Amino acid sequence: MSTALAQRSSPTPQTPPAGSAKGGGAPAAHQMAKAAAVRPRAGWQNRKSYAAIDLGTNNCRLLIARPSADGFVVVDAFSRIVRLGEGLAGTGRISDAAIERAIAALTICAEKLKRRHVTLARSVATEACRRASNGNDFIERVYRETGIALDIITAQEEARLAVLGCHALxxxxxxxxxxxxxxxxxxxxxxxxxxxxxxxxxxxxxxxxxxxxxxxxxxxxxxxxxxxxxxxxxxxxxxxxxxxxxxxxxxxxxxxxxxxxxxxxxxxxxxxxxxxxxxxxxxxxxxxxxxxxxxxxxxxxxxxxxxxxxxxxxxxxxxxxxxxxxxxxxxxxxxxxxxxxxxxxDRGIREGILRGLMDRDGSAR
Missing domain, CATH: 3.30.420.150 (Exopolyphosphatase. Domain 2)
Structure with a gap:
């Protein structure tokens, strides 16, 4: 099977969810890669803020960045262990306690998005929401209470984003x-x-x-x-x-x-x-x-x-x-x-999302 990283869907960021589908040391080259997770198109002077949220089975992570000449500059970040998938294997559902932990973390993310005047964002949820029988209900509640529209991505899209975010290393x-x-x-x-x-x-x-x-x-x-x-x-x-x-x-x-x-x-x-x-x-x-x-x-x-x-x-x-x-x-x-x-x-899905958002926005310009 061969899949080009450039082949991807074009999500509409932060729109209401509607039936989301389940689906030694570093050499010099690596030191250079640390400085930039993405390289925008030459001459791109866009200074807008972009954001990526990755709600996994264990962690909730946010990254907010602006494009720069040699990649992007992180202006804010957040990470919290929420254990969204705790007990999921036994019940098939996301527990009430896990939902509350996740929403508390996502509320902080929403406040940061507003404070940093983010203009383009993509928020994704992964395996816990793919498996849970109440995954879509959870996604809808998150949107009602925080304004964050989580996209339950497929395992293939999750893999693609991880590669896109870290392959430079x-x-x-x-x-x-x-x-x-x-x-x-x-x-x-x-x-x-x-x-x-x-x-x-x-x-x-x-x-x-x-x-x-x-x-x-x-x-x-x-x-x-x-x-x-x-x-x-x-x-x-x-x-x-x-x-x-x-x-x-x-x-x-x-x-x-x-x-x-x-x-x-x-x-x-x-x-x-x-x-x-x-x-x-x-x-x-x-x-x-x-x-x-x-x-x-x-x-x-x-x-x-x-x-x-x-x-x-x-x-x-x-x-x-x-x-x-x-x-x-x-x-x-x-x-x-x-x-x-x-x-x-120490990078992956969020950086992959940011690269995709910046590349897409740069193409539109």
Whole structure:
């Protein structure tokens, strides 16, 4: 399957929802990529503000930016863990508590959109709303109470936006690259050809396991390290089975393969690798980490109790119960795509949305 990144729908931002369908260190090139997530057309002096909201199964994230000569300048940002998909696997519905958390976060986003005089925005919702039987009802309530029109995007569109937002951080090379996004309710894997300026999607898969859904598949915190590792192995087996479809189609004789991840899992593990006392985006975005180092950190975290993980910088209370599921997913990705190193991106869907909005608006001008 081949999909050009330029092929996309043209959403009407912030219009009422109507029947939304479910559907090591960085080299110099990476340091340059950190400065700009998107490059507007030459001579474009548009100073309007653009916004992207990504409501995932675990996080609500907002990014507001203005185009600049070498990319875009972020003027405001917001991120909050809302756990929209909490309990979804068991009930098939978004819970009342999760809805309230999400609306509280989106209310803050709406205030920021107004304060920053945003003229063009796109807001998307992903796996939790795709799965939930009350997903459309939730979207309609969000619009009534906040004025934010969430678009429930397909898994394919989610993968496309993630690639569009972070592909600039891929290590230089001629071989194929696998870009992945470990979310709260699903994981997107995208095989891309980078022989052209804009990567071309060769193949992709959305697996129904993310850090929230996989964590909830193991309903207890075992007392001993050996029991915890057994639970970890069970999670890896579930993910391995889900990845089989794409794994069977990946090229086996390719040289110079590259791997790039965008998610809280990879940024958290990269922070542990660098032994950071607190999270630092400038140190993480564009970092290249040996794959074996990430495997070692994953195994170590899997043997720890939740209480022990809470004591680690860059994990804390919010990620202590979810990070092991992310480690299981990451190790399965390394199994099917055995790259020697892993690129880490603290960017993705929001940056992909902003690039699309700015490109489209520039074309209109």
């Amino acid at each position: 891929l290590e230089p090379g001629d071989g194929p690259a696998l870009i992945f996004d470990i979310g709260g309710g699903s994981t997107e894997l995208v095989l891309v050809d980078t022989s052209t300026e804009t990567p071309r999607i060769l193949d992709w898969q959305s697996a129904p396991w993310g850090v929230v859904s996989l964590t909830e598949s193991e309903i207890f915190d075992p007392e001993s390290p050996s029991e915890r590792l057994l639970a970890y192995d069970r999670m890896r087996t579930r993910v391995k089975d889900a990845f089989q479809a794409l794994a069977s189609r990946l090229p086996r004789d390719a040289d110079d393969i590259r791997l790039l991840g965008t998610s809280g899992t990879v940024t958290t593990l990269a922070s542990i690798h660098l032994e950071l006392p607190r999270y630092d985006r400038q140190a993480i975005d564009g970092l290249i980490v040996p794959a074996e180092a990430m495997r070692g950190i994953s195994s170590r975290l899997a043997a720890m109790s939740i209480a022990e993980r809470r004591q680690l910088p860059c994990i804390g209370n919010e990620r202590a119960d979810l990070v092991v599921a992310g480690c299981a997913i990451l190790e399965c990705i390394l199994d099917i795509w055995p790259a020697k190193s892993l690129g880490v991106a």
